[in-house]
Amino acid sequence: MNFQEFLTNASTPNFWQQYRSYCFVGTSYPLLWFSKLFNSLKENNILPSPYQRLFLETTERKIIDATLTQSILGNYSFYWCGALPSERETKQGTDLASMLVSYTGPHTVAFFITKPPKNSSVHTLIITIPQELTPEQIMHFGQKYLLPEDRAKKNFLKNLMQKNVHLDVETCSLLLSHIEFIPNSELAIAADFLESLTGATPSLSHLTEQFFAKNAAQFFHLWSKVHHAYPDIFWIFFWAEQIWRAHHVINALAEKNFVQAKKIGYRLPYAFMNRDWKKSSTKELAKAYEFLYLLDYALKTGSTFCGLDLFYIKYFTGAFA
8 A cells, every 4th residue: 555545544443444464664764753643543543442552672572472462351452563673684573574464363563664575464454655755745644644724834834845845754744743833923933944844954864874874975965965054063073972872783783682772772863773783883983983082182172174074085985994
């Protein structure tokens, strides 16, 4: 099922009664959107049974199996499992994904994965989340879930979409959340800020995602748009924190300590936690961190040398590896 069809049908109770397993597939996990979606479904009593959150990354497999295969006194639940944890690339994780994709009850489950399943049962619906939403889809998205029946805000959104912006689902959710809570009288004042959320000014998360993915072309394209927004001292501390977290996440994932990895990596891009952590080594990141330390010292002692440029060149050419 494509995303447009999902938005059209998801607000009806019958939609959630047709399947036992709802598998969302996308390139990145839209956490805010899922939060807004299920809050809306709960508030409007759309789900077929009481909502419960099942944390796969912190729950033992035997408890997961017992929870999903048993019911108490005929009471059933709707379990939102979130994104499958990083261990899904192991045999244990693959088995967990296969179990959810082929789940037949007695409860209802919903979860997110980044790769379409090879096999699924007739009890499973696969919903594809696109990388980008068109302006038309954003308008439909906003009117369907995140905006109240407010003509002024809908007109504001419509005018914003005339600039032909394309947003991912998570950024769209963030934009609509801001519009929803800004008073109508303040919309004009907040216009520049809201427009920045549409991609006119790239977000730091997108920049960091391309950094750890080692996608130099896309990184420098974003960097050219955002570097002037903050002084060099900010960027040094920003990258130092990101690299420090990434270093410890790689260690934790290498030891299969997924709970610890999630705690440390909560400010890192989802793509890094999901797959890009394999593109870096702790040795490489330690050297990059050391270079930032020296760069911080040089800046504070009066150096005006283009240290950040050298840092990026060394990183993307593999000089730290």
